[in-house]
Amino acid sequence: MSLSIAASTQDLQPETVFDLLQRVRRRTPRVHAITNAVAQGFTANVLLALGAIPSMTIAPQEVASFAAGADALLVNLGTLDETRRAAIPLAVAAARENNHPVLIDPVFVNLSPVRCAFAKELLAFQPDLVRLNEAEQNALFHDRADVEALIAQGTVLAVTGERDKIESRKRDFHLLNGDPLMARVTATGCAGGAVLAAFASVEKDTALAAAAGLSVFNIAGEVAAGQAAGPGTFVPELLDALYSLSLSDIEARLRSA
Amino acid sequence: MSLSIAASTQDLQPETVFDLLQRVRRRTPRVHAITNAVAQGFTANVLLALGAIPSMTIAPQEVASFAAGADALLVNLGTLDETRRAAIPLAVAAARENNHPVLIDPVFVNLSPVRCAFAKELLAFQPDLVRLNEAEQNALFHDRADVEALIAQGTVLAVTGERDKIESRKRDFHLLNGDPLMARVTATGCAGGAVLAAFASVEKDTALAAAAGLSVFNIAGEVAAGQAAGPGTFVPELLDALYSLSLSDIEARLRSA
Amino acid sequence: MSLSIAASTQDLQPETVFDLLQRVRRRTPRVHAITNAVAQGFTANVLLALGAIPSMTIAPQEVASFAAGADALLVNLGTLDETRRAAIPLAVAAARENNHPVLIDPVFVNLSPVRCAFAKELLAFQPDLVRLNEAEQNALFHDRADVEALIAQGTVLAVTGERDKIESRKRDFHLLNGDPLMARVTATGCAGGAVLAAFASVEKDTALAAAAGLSVFNIAGEVAAGQAAGPGTFVPELLDALYSLSLSDIEARLRSA
Numbered sequence: 001m002s003l004s005i006a007a008s009t010q011d012l013q014p015e016t017v018f019d020l021l022q023r024v025r026r027r028t029p030r031v032h033a034i035t036n037a038v039a040q041g042f043t044a045n046v047l048l049a050l051g052a053i054p055s056m057t058i059a060p061q062e063v064a065s066f067a068a069g070a071d072a073l074l075v076n077l078g079t080l081d082e083t084r085r086a087a088i089p090l091a092v093a094a095a096r097e098n099n100h101p102v103l104i105d106p107v108f109v110n111l112s113p114v115r116c117a118f119a120k121e122l123l124a125f126q127p128d129l130v131r132l133n134e135a136e137q138n139a140l141f142h143d144r145a146d147v148e149a150l151i152a153q154g155t156v157l158a159v160t161g162e163r164d165k166i167e168s169r170k171r172d173f174h175l176l177n178g179d180p181l182m183a184r185v186t187a188t189g190c191a192g193g194a195v196l197a198a199f200a201s202v203e204k205d206t207a208l209a210a211a212a213g214l215s216v217f218n219i220a221g222e223v224a225a226g227q228a229a230g231p232g233t234f235v236p237e238l239l240d241a242l243y244s245l246s247l248s249d250i251e252a253r254l255r256s257a
Numbered sequence: 258m259s260l261s262i263a264a265s266t267q268d269l270q271p272e273t274v275f276d277l278l279q280r281v282r283r284r285t286p287r288v289h290a291i292t293n294a295v296a297q298g299f300t301a302n303v304l305l306a307l308g309a310i311p312s313m314t315i316a317p318q319e320v321a322s323f324a325a326g327a328d329a330l331l332v333n334l335g336t337l338d339e340t341r342r343a344a345i346p347l348a349v350a351a352a353r354e355n356n357h358p359v360l361i362d363p364v365f366v367n368l369s370p371v372r373c374a375f376a377k378e379l380l381a382f383q384p385d386l387v388r389l390n391e392a393e394q395n396a397l398f399h400d401r402a403d404v405e406a407l408i409a410q411g412t413v414l415a416v417t418g419e420r421d422k423i424e425s426r427k428r429d430f431h432l433l434n435g436d437p438l439m440a441r442v443t444a445t446g447c448a449g450g451a452v453l454a455a456f457a458s459v460e461k462d463t464a465l466a467a468a469a470g471l472s473v474f475n476i477a478g479e480v481a482a483g484q485a486a487g488p489g490t491f492v493p494e495l496l497d498a499l500y501s502l503s504l505s506d507i508e509a510r511l512r513s514a
Numbered sequence: 515m516s517l518s519i520a521a522s523t524q525d526l527q528p529e530t531v532f533d534l535l536q537r538v539r540r541r542t543p544r545v546h547a548i549t550n551a552v553a554q555g556f557t558a559n560v561l562l563a564l565g566a567i568p569s570m571t572i573a574p575q576e577v578a579s580f581a582a583g584a585d586a587l588l589v590n591l592g593t594l595d596e597t598r599r600a601a602i603p604l605a606v607a608a609a610r611e612n613n614h615p616v617l618i619d620p621v622f623v624n625l626s627p628v629r630c631a632f633a634k635e636l637l638a639f640q641p642d643l644v645r646l647n648e649a650e651q652n653a654l655f656h657d658r659a660d661v662e663a664l665i666a667q668g669t670v671l672a673v674t675g676e677r678d679k680i681e682s683r684k685r686d687f688h689l690l691n692g693d694p695l696m697a698r699v700t701a702t703g704c705a706g707g708a709v710l711a712a713f714a715s716v717e718k719d720t721a722l723a724a725a726a727g728l729s730v731f732n733i734a735g736e737v738a739a740g741q742a743a744g745p746g747t748f749v750p751e752l753l754d755a756l757y758s759l760s761l762s763d764i765e766a767r768l769r770s771a
Contacts, residue, residue: 001321004385007317009333012260018575035570036485036570036571037551037554038554038555038568038570039442039555040294040555040611041295041296041297041299041443042555044444045442045443045488045492048440048442049487049488049489051440054295054443054702055340055365056293056294056295056335056336056613057293057335057336057337057369057736058294058336058338058363059336059337059338059339060373061337062337062369062372065368065369066368066369067368068364069368078570078571078575079570079571079572080571080573080575080576081572081573081597082573083338083421108569108580109399111569111579111580111583112576112579112580113579114575114576114579115576117743118531125476128452145557166419176360183562184562184563184757185559185562186555186558186559186562186568187324187555187558204563228412228754228756229754229758230563230750230753230754230755230758231559231562231563231753231754231757232559232563232749232751232752232753232754232755232756232757233750233751234750234752235489235559235750236487236491236493236750237489237490237491238489239487239488239489239490240485240486240487240489240490241486241487241488241489243441243484243487243488244487257294268526294551297551297552298552298553298554298555298556298700298701301552301700301701302699302700302745302746302749305697305698305699305700305745306698306744306745311548311700312622312625313551313552313592313593314550314592314593314594314595314622314626315593315595316593316594316595318594318628319594319625319628321627322624322625322626322627322628323517323625323626326625332560340595341595378695385742470655492746493746493747493748493749493750494746494747495746496744496745496746496747497742497743497744497745497746497747498744498746500698500744500745500746501743
């Protein structure tokens, strides 16, 4: 198997990140998010603050209509019930047929073998982007060769944690922004996935879109943490920061390595 | 068909609006809300801030008990899954039998033919109030005669947008309050529907109740926008404004035309 | 039947309450919460602010895996649909097998006979803790003898209201903290149940754990009410207060009688 993992690590330019953010704000893409019950409200508000439009039905009867007309599809596997299991393949097929980017977020696959098996089936759809943390990555892939096989088929991997790594066939990004308060609020990771989906809808280079989207979200988190007294006041501040994030905020804070 | 659409447009008096708000605060009506998964938490908090009591089960086994004992029923068609489809007719029948007002909010019927067909069936129940935006109105009604037929049978229509219009057999209201930030927060429209349901439970003139309820909600939105730095801080400010809205706030801001 | 209801009422010491809070913060227990759709997001944020970890799936296929590996199980009966009905017994059995404490919160059993019957079946599992208000207590128990039989079998009862009472075989607590704004925000009671579950996971004396957990939550409510202008700004302040609650906050405010 010929692997592209020798891809060079690239620096991210503030102007590029801001340009993609402005594209989202101007085009107001609709992201159809099949996401977990805990994350729905916050994810919708993150998308709206960013300038995108959320839709969120999980009903199998209508999810294909919603996904076909959306600009990107987010599939988050939290609270994976029967309705979501039935809806997800229909939504992915509709998004694929209409050439919309598809992002998979295999939340907590490390805690549930059934969910992990379902996530593995989804990888066969060759999603554009998979967002996960290290524990989820270890549950989902047998070894490094498994990871590299996925990347070789064209999927971009965004592995989040204290440091974030974007891996793709062409190039990698190592990102250093964010604040510990983000982990003290539910569904920040899930909502961050929706941000990546919005960015992927305005930029065909998915690795670049993911790097820019994650940087915007994490920089907004830093700005918010500077204003907040704790995880409660952090949430409204994060949404305000996403809403008004400027080029100079990005220039002052963007850190990749 | 004899139509009453020649109804005269009426001005709304601040004292009337405040009187209805005070009735809600004193009587603490329970609104049973079958609403979408994204809107549930925010809708419950809007009702509580207003002085009403939310209940929100969608389980077919128990929704009739909840709706029968409530003071009004809100049916919002967002995230319309099998459980909601089964529950809605049972809840509407229970509310009807007990003479509680029924409000239908056909969210996103323009994006889903299946949902649109379901919404049309619900109109046959002759709901007291239908709240929708222009895109949803265009999807739901074939032409203006369709709209007028619904109004002629006694249903009040609240068409929301930059300007809001309440249409009824007897009279119309044109309302001008609100703030653009309301569209940058998920489920403000949905939660606004719950406010209308609460107002309809304390005033038999449904058009007047809808006009007063929408004005209260939109004026609270204006007060909140004046305090907020973005869509994040807007949410807690909106709830605080609903909680403490005074006659002088209404006098200073109420705009109808 | 030999009853232990002659248990003496005990004072709660601030140092004890703070010690249990610090245990939660250090051990970061995972609480699996099967809770209602309205409460999920807020409950997750309350647990995270407290220092615990939420998991929330209700899918019958995977709920046993989640509950088996968690440190405590919360079963809240709000929005009790088919999926939740199927999941709850599986989760309770998995928690029991692994000796994790189980807390039942029979929300609104007074409004739904079907739900009340289901709650009665759950009491046969001998939960460690049942949290409810007076109306729910009156619906769930035929008379005082019924209540006492449950306590005699080892279940601790937390009856919340303007004053809170913890009843157990060994001793009772009467608690006086809290603020009226807590009732103007949805799911504060439900989220409070999750706090009790977190405390029960770090202290085998369940009555003491419940008294300490409830006091922490209600004192955080008082601190938040002192900062908030209404029920909207109250929510972020409550989360911040939980996050940073100190021994001196508890010393200054703890009231039991």
